[in-house]
Amino acid sequence: MSVIGGRWKIAIVWALLHESPLRLSEFQKEFPDINQRMLIRQLRELEEDQIIERTVYPVVPPKVDYTLSDIGLGLEPVVTAICDWGERYHQFLITE
Template identity: 45%
Template sequence: MTKVLRIIGGKWKLLILNAILLECPKRFGALKKKMPDITQATLTTQLRELERDGIILRTVYAESPPRVEYKLTELGLTLVPIIELLNEWGNTYCIHNKEGVL
């Protein structure tokens, strides 16, 4: 469990993965817009860690200005059912506590 939390734990990684999952591939600017409270440095760090761990693939296109896109790898796609279950659980939790759906 400790290794899993190192790979996908923390404040931002599941949100990043969910954003990429909803619209794949995703550009850096689009990810930043989805999470306005994250700093550029933190987003960069989190993306690098997810790439290092084989969860996302970073593709750089030789254009001017350079275009960079992120998508889930084959391994990252195995997280989709887990992310969907977490979203479902969150909605159930919110309804149970009369907070509305996420």
């Protein structure tokens, strides 16, 4: 849980499962409620834990994109199950 815990990490993995690679600006469009500092921190932690891979291209201005590593791709059933549960829970709250 320490690897994918945190408010945004599961959402980041979910986004990369559905569209990859993503650049920082694309994450910011996907998650407008997160500030850039927090997003970069979450991305760095996921990179340190080898869940995502960061690729820097030698161009000016610098281009950086993020993809899931093989270990990160292994999280697909876990993240999908969590998101499915969240949708069921949300529907449960609406029907009460």
